[in-house]
Amino acid sequence: MSDEIQVSSKTVNTEEDHIESQGDGDSPALTEEDMLKIFVGPNSDKFVDIYRAEQTKSQAKFMSRFNFVVMLFPTAWFFYRKLYLIGVGVLLFPFILITIFPALSEISMAGGAGALAVLGNSLYVWFALKRIKKLKDQNINEDELKERLASMGGTSPVGAAFGALILASLIALPFIEAETASIPKCSDVQVQELAGNILTDNMKRNGADSSELSVSDFKEIKRTDDSKQLCSFVAKIKDEQKTVYAAVTWMDKDIGQYQVQIFSDLREISKQ
Amino acid sequence: MDDTLIRSTAFLTAIVPSLIVLLYFAVATQTRFENDTMWNAFGLGACAAFPAIVFSQLVGQYVDLGTDIYALSFREAVLEAAIPEELFKFVAILCVCWKNLKTIHPRHLFIVAIACSCGFACFENIFYVVDNNDWETIAIKRSVSAVPGHAFDGAIMGFCVYRALHSNRNWLWWACALVFPVVMHGAYDFFLYAVSYLDARYVGAYTDFTKLMVFMFVITVAAEGLLAHVALKSLVSEHSLGGETSCGIGIWDKFDAISKHSLLWCLVGGLCILGTSYFIVNLIEAPDSADKTFDQGFAAFSILHGIAFLSLAYVQHKRQAQIALEA
Numbered sequence: 001m002s003d004e005i006q007v008s009s010k011t012v013n014t015e016e017d018h019i020e021s022q023g024d025g026d027s028p029a030l031t032e033e034d035m036l037k038i039f040v041g042p043n044s045d046k047f048v049d050i051y052r053a054e055q056t057k058s059q060a061k062f063m064s065r066f067n068f069v070v071m072l073f074p075t076a077w078f079f080y081r082k083l084y085l086i087g088v089g090v091l092l093f094p095f096i097l098i099t100i101f102p103a104l105s106e107i108s109m110a111g112g113a114g115a116l117a118v119l120g121n122s123l124y125v126w127f128a129l130k131r132i133k134k135l136k137d138q139n140i141n142e143d144e145l146k147e148r149l150a151s152m153g154g155t156s157p158v159g160a161a162f163g164a165l166i167l168a169s170l171i172a173l174p175f176i177e178a179e180t181a182s183i184p185k186c187s188d189v190q191v192q193e194l195a196g197n198i199l200t201d202n203m204k205r206n207g208a209d210s211s212e213l214s215v216s217d218f219k220e221i222k223r224t225d226d227s228k229q230l231c232s233f234v235a236k237i238k239d240e241q242k243t244v245y246a247a248v249t250w251m252d253k254d255i256g257q258y259q260v261q262i263f264s265d266l267r268e269i270s271k272q
Numbered sequence: 273m274d275d276t277l278i279r280s281t282a283f284l285t286a287i288v289p290s291l292i293v294l295l296y297f298a299v300a301t302q303t304r305f306e307n308d309t310m311w312n313a314f315g316l317g318a319c320a321a322f323p324a325i326v327f328s329q330l331v332g333q334y335v336d337l338g339t340d341i342y343a344l345s346f347r348e349a350v351l352e353a354a355i356p357e358e359l360f361k362f363v364a365i366l367c368v369c370w371k372n373l374k375t376i377h378p379r380h381l382f383i384v385a386i387a388c389s390c391g392f393a394c395f396e397n398i399f400y401v402v403d404n405n406d407w408e409t410i411a412i413k414r415s416v417s418a419v420p421g422h423a424f425d426g427a428i429m430g431f432c433v434y435r436a437l438h439s440n441r442n443w444l445w446w447a448c449a450l451v452f453p454v455v456m457h458g459a460y461d462f463f464l465y466a467v468s469y470l471d472a473r474y475v476g477a478y479t480d481f482t483k484l485m486v487f488m489f490v491i492t493v494a495a496e497g498l499l500a501h502v503a504l505k506s507l508v509s510e511h512s513l514g515g516e517t518s519c520g521i522g523i524w525d526k527f528d529a530i531s532k533h534s535l536l537w538c539l540v541g542g543l544c545i546l547g548t549s550y551f552i553v554n555l556i557e558a559p560d561s562a563d564k565t566f567d568q569g570f571a572a573f574s575i576l577h578g579i580a581f582l583s584l585a586y587v588q589h590k591r592q593a594q595i596a597l598e599a
Binding site: 075084087099101156158159169173177187192196213215216219 | 276279280283311312315316318319320322323325326329330333339344363364366367368370371372395398399402403465468469471472473474
């Protein structure tokens, strides 16, 4: 019995010796799993479970692998976990693909959200192990290693907030665009430009000199149910000026195409 | 633009200028190519475009400053563009550096701010260029004006943040970190919008006011570039970086070596100076107009960019010669 106790105490001493020798710059006694826990920070259980499953070539528990937060708020979660580039990629990649290949459906992009929910945690473990290996290769002492693991990993509430802000903007954008997609106002520079060009063309057709034409004082007269905007403006050549009227109407609202018609008299507009 | 090849080419043309500008400042500050923080900042800067767009749309819908040309230009340039864009770029910088604001190396802080701005400019450029029928002209003009303009504003912001963290009057420098970029960005857009409105009002006639606005636009961009390079020079001379070790990953080392080679910057500088001919061709026999003066300005920007890149090539050549001597 006493021999067994002695053997046990020898084992303990050996471990202490091993830890003490770390201070001299030897390779850390921390296991990879310990380093992973330090790196992950809070709620590390699921990620450790995935790590252990990978080491034993088995399947981790479904609830460890599945992450519904990633599915619903991917960018915010990746930013929270400091995987900034992956979060950016998840956000911007669909936009870029649809920009280059407009025929791609946005629904097909949504399928990626489901994949992320299953792969998100595993992706994080892979990323964490990569970072841990990079730090281990630098052969630093244990204290500094722990410090750098905690600094490099962990969570970022500021990142999560920024990610949430971006997601909120994305959700709000279609609603705001629907709200702001109204017929151009009289103050719109393109409306003013069109009005000026129409007058210039008319004058040239009539053989008049339009070089000193200027248009100003665009005012809104009436705006009817977002399909028609009536404006008045002053057309001036040298010392002569006249109030002219313009009607802005949609030609094809879906593609944002509109037209500007010029009238010298308000009564002419009402005939349209 | 339905052709996928054209769209892909336009996409590449849209993203390359911001990457070149970012690399220019990265090399100037001796930041390694694979610096994670820099690329994180680039990505976050791109994402900052979304809340900026929402803010801009809301201002456009609910803020009315009347129909005066200058009031309209102010609203669109400052309230709808400069303030939201610079504000969210600032937020993106803080997001990247929050935990190590006090300890981050000044040069790295500087490059983080520039990377955020370049990321924003890159994403913005995609939407201006790819869906435009005249994408080649837009891409070339924005590559010498808007894209570096964003980077210059980022440089000024980064410098002010650095001063805020390491000086006594930090509240003043924090304010400057937002105010200076907003003012420069606002001025840039203000003169552009004012020219559009003046052009519309005077139906294409090239008035003295229009000339003044175009001239002020050119001066603003040149001033932004000058301030950014003054900030760069100040940081580089005050803080040596030394000791940034290789990550040991082969392909990144290769990219880093290529990006720091003086020959690369000689080529880029030479291309910029040759590219001046693109704008000069448009000037020949062109009547006096806002577009002609803009093209003169773009030609000047192109030459200035060329000089900057060639100067960097010279600096890199000297650095590499010194390293070889010390070895």
